[in-house]
Amino acid sequence: MQVLLDGASMLVADHERVGLVGRNGCGKSTLFKMILGQECLDGGNIDIPKGYTIGYLQQHIKFTHPTVHEEACSVLKVNEDGWLEEHKVEAILFGLGFDEESMQKDPMLLSGGFQIRLNLAKVLASEPDMLLLDEPTNYLDIVSMRWLSRFLRAWKGEVLLITHDHHFMDEVCTHTVGIHRHKMRKVKGTVEKLRETIAEEEEVAMRTQENEQRKKEQLEKVIERFRYKAAKAAMVQSKIKAAAKLATGERLTHERNLDFNFKNAEFPGKRMLQIHGLSFAYKNENGYGPELISDLELEVFKGDRIAIIGPNGRGKTTLLNLIAKEFEPTQGTINYNPNLKINYFGQTNINRLNLENTVEEEIASAIADVSQKSRARSLAGVMMFSGDTAMKKVKVLSGGERSRVLLGKILANESNMLLLDEPTNHLDMESIESLIDALEDYDGTALVVTHDEELLHAFATRLIVFDGGKCRIFEGTYADFLEKVGWASEKKPGGSNSANIKVSNIDVTDDKPVSSTPRTKEDRRARADYIAERSKVIKPLEKETARLEAEIAKAEALGGELEAKLVAASESGDGNAITSIAKDMDENKKLTEELYAAWEKASAELEAAKDKYKLD
Numbered sequence: 252m253q254v255l256l257d258g259a260s261m262l263v264a265d266h267e268r269v270g271l272v273g274r275n276g277c278g279k280s281t282l283f284k285m286i287l288g289q290e291c292l293d294g295g296n297i298d299i300p301k302g303y304t305i306g307y308l309q310q311h312i313k314f315t316h317p318t319v320h321e322e323a324c325s326v327l328k329v330n331e332d333g334w335l336e337e338h339k340v341e342a343i344l345f346g347l348g349f350d351e352e353s354m355q356k357d358p359m360l361l362s363g364g365f366q367i368r369l370n371l372a373k374v375l376a377s378e379p380d381m382l383l384l385d386e387p388t389n390y391l392d393i394v395s396m397r398w399l400s401r402f403l404r405a406w407k408g409e410v411l412l413i414t415h416d417h418h419f420m421d422e423v424c425t426h427t428v429g430i431h432r433h434k435m436r437k438v439k440g441t442v443e444k445l446r447e448t449i450a451e452e453e454e455v456a457m458r459t460q461e462n463e464q465r466k467k468e469q470l471e472k473v474i475e476r477f478r479y480k481a482a483k484a485a486m487v488q489s490k491i492k493a494a495a496k497l498a499t500g501e502r503l504t505h506e507r508n509l510d511f512n513f514k515n516a517e518f519p520g521k522r523m524l525q526i527h528g529l530s531f532a533y534k535n536e537n538g539y540g541p542e543l544i545s546d547l548e549l550e551v552f553k554g555d556r557i558a559i560i561g562p563n564g565r566g567k568t569t570l571l572n573l574i575a576k577e578f579e580p581t582q583g584t585i586n587y588n589p590n591l592k593i594n595y596f597g598q599t600n601i602n603r604l605n606l607e608n609t610v611e612e613e614i615a616s617a618i619a620d621v622s623q624k625s626r627a628r629s630l631a632g633v634m635m636f637s638g639d640t641a642m643k644k645v646k647v648l649s650g651g652e653r654s655r656v657l658l659g660k661i662l663a664n665e666s667n668m669l670l671l672d673e674p675t676n677h678l679d680m681e682s683i684e685s686l687i688d689a690l691e692d693y694d695g696t697a698l699v700v701t702h703d704e705e706l707l708h709a710f711a712t713r714l715i716v717f718d719g720g721k722c723r724i725f726e727g728t729y730a731d732f733l734e735k736v737g738w739a740s741e742k743k744p745g746g747s748n749s750a751n752i753k754v755s756n757i758d759v760t761d762d763k764p765v766s767s768t769p770r771t772k773e774d775r776r777a778r779a780d781y782i783a784e785r786s787k788v789i790k791p792l793e794k795e796t797a798r799l800e801a802e803i804a805k806a807e808a809l810g811g812e813l814e815a816k817l818v819a820a821s822e823s824g825d826g827n828a829i830t831s832i833a834k835d836m837d838e839n840k841k842l843t844e845e846l847y848a849a850w851e852k853a854s855a856e857l858e859a860a861k862d863k864y865k866l867d
Contacts, residue, residue, distance in 0.1 A: 256281075256282070256434075257433040260295075261428055261435045266408070266409065270421075270424035270427045272680060273430035279385075286305070287305065303381070306382050307374065308370060308371050308383070308385060314366075318354065318358070319355070320341070323376060324376075327340065347391070347399070348395045349369075349372075364563065367390040382409070382412075383411050384411070384414075388419055388702070391702065392561070392562040393560055394718075394740055394741070396702055397704075415679055415680055416705065417705050418704045425439065427441060427444065427445040428445075436449060442680065462797070465801075474491055511662055513666070513669060513690075514666070515665065515666070515693060516666055518553050518588075519590060520588060522553075522588060523552060523696055524550075524586060526550070526583070529549075529583035530545050530546055530547070530581045530582040531566070531581045542581070543565065544569065549724060551668075551696060553696060555698075555712070555713055556710055556711055556713065557712075557713045557715060558729065559571070560702075560716055561717025565718075566722065567700045567717055568672050571698065575670055592664075592668065593668045594666035594670070596661055596670065597672040601653050607644065609641065610631050611628055613659075614630050615663075616660070617660035618663045627659075628641060630659045630663055634655040635655065649677070650677045651679075653677075654674075658674075669699075670697075670698050671699045675701060687705075687706060687709045691709070708729055711729050713725070713726055713727070714729065785860075792860055795853045803843065803847060806843040810843065816828075
């Protein structure tokens with residue numbers, strides 16, 4: 252039986268928007284099910300006020316009305332004037348990417364992603380007291396995500412949000428709760444604030460355990476020494492009780508992160524590929540449909556970091572498939588440098604995994620050199636499939652686990668160009684940070700389709716933008732794009748994604764400024780270096796003070812023994828023994844004073860170091 256939560260507690264106060272974070276499988280979604288009464292509690296209770304309503308984003312599809320518009324309006328209540336606030340629903344549908352035409356469609360004919368969006372629209376329009384949103388951005392494009400962020404910041408009730416998107420969570424939430432070691436820890440502020448708080452508490456807990464373990468070992472030595480002496484029986488029992496209270500907690504274990512690097516293949520020269528006059532449209536029964544890509548011109552050079560961005564269904568993945576030679580252009584050409592070696596991470600590739608293979612076998616299948624097949628086990632370990640989990644069949648893995656298997660296959664081979672289609676889907680926050688680090692360390696070129704704004708800010712130096720019915724190249728970062736160009740729908744006065752939408756009593760305007768660019772790899776490394784430096788300075792001082800404390804204890808114990816011997820020698824009148832013992836006592840007294848002086852100095856240095864290296 253796997254323990255998810257044990258003695259965990261949390262309070263959501265009025266108007267709080269709370270982000271729930273933790274590793275995949277830690278119990279976030281299970282907590283939602285318990286709040287909704289879909290899972291039973293093994294202990295404790297969840298208190299919900301009487302009459303308090305909760306809106307939950309359902310993944311289950313069940314529609315009963317003939318059009319999208321009618322289905323979305325089905326959650327509305329007739330107001331005092333006897334009419335439905337349809338304008339509220341329409342604003343939400345527009346914000347989530349629906350257009351006038353799609354509103355009149357049969358909801359059962361929508362794609363799976365847009366069916367989930369329709370469910371989300373119904374939840375938002377129903378205006379419950381609390382929203383429970385489990386990965387609401389999974390089926391949204393970047394424009395809809397930005398609209399939803401503004402909408403939730405203006406929400407007047409409470410929100411509990413699960414998302415792997417660090418940037419989105421920080422934009423929306425007032426508080427962050429982490430599920431960590433089966434408990435829940437809540438802080439006011441961002442994900443980073445929570446991590447820093449937990450890191451500091453972990454360090455204190457680890458140090459406390461080490462101190463208690465050391466004290467316990469000292470007590471056990473005393474117990475063993477006097478265990479069989481009747482005169483010391485009471486003292487021994489007291490020490491046994493004291494030892495039993497120390498270091499009884501479970502030893503803290505290190506929680507693993509993905510930590511990997513893409514293997515770079517050498518590339519002589521500069522230009523990797525050239526796209527000229529590229530156009531593409533899908534074939535249908537009448538010939539060809541509308542063009543997704545029209546007359547695209549692009550040169551890709553060694554070291555480029557290119558993000559492909561835009562609303563869903565505009566051709567982003569299609570462009571990757573064209574470059575990967577999965578599709579043939581309708582018109583135009585793609586010229587490849589003969590030294591180009593491509594690795595492609597895409598949904599079609601995940602679907603092509605051999606379900607009957609084990610994780611290790613599937614990764615090994617990507618290793619061409621037979622003599623290197625043994626690397627598959629270590630690569631499985633890097634992807635967090637260690638030990639017996641590397642022997643799991645692919646068919647029993649979750650979507651996130653299958654993504655990690657595909658990443659393992661990509662790591663198995665050298666490349667000088669990576670094509671990555673939504674690589675952050677199904678990954679938790681820690682894994683996404685490892686992916687960003689790996690991309691920053693990669694010497695080759697990378698083209699990434701993503702809606703994750705944190706990844707965009709950290710990664711891209713060039714953009715291919717699908718927006719406003721066009722595909723164009725933007726030379727610059729994502730921050731530059733937002734400042735100089737921006738999304739077409741966000742620039743329309745009063746448009747569906749503009750910041751002044753009013754939805755019933757919900758005024759969709761920002762109640763806090765957009766957060767700054769997410770912490771870069773340099774920032775993360777700087778903090779890691781700072782913590783390492785702190786540990787390098789403080790740990791030796793802690794060890795030295797502990798050593799001096801142990802030496803002082805020994806000296807004081809020896810002083811007691813010498814006093815007892817002196818009394819015995821005095822009673823027996825042994826002059827030589829008295830002289831010898833008195834000399835030993837004098838030397839021990841001097842040693843004790845020196846030890847105390849050294850301890851006071853080390854303690855002062857330790858306190859000064861802690862003041863200097865504070866973890867704010």
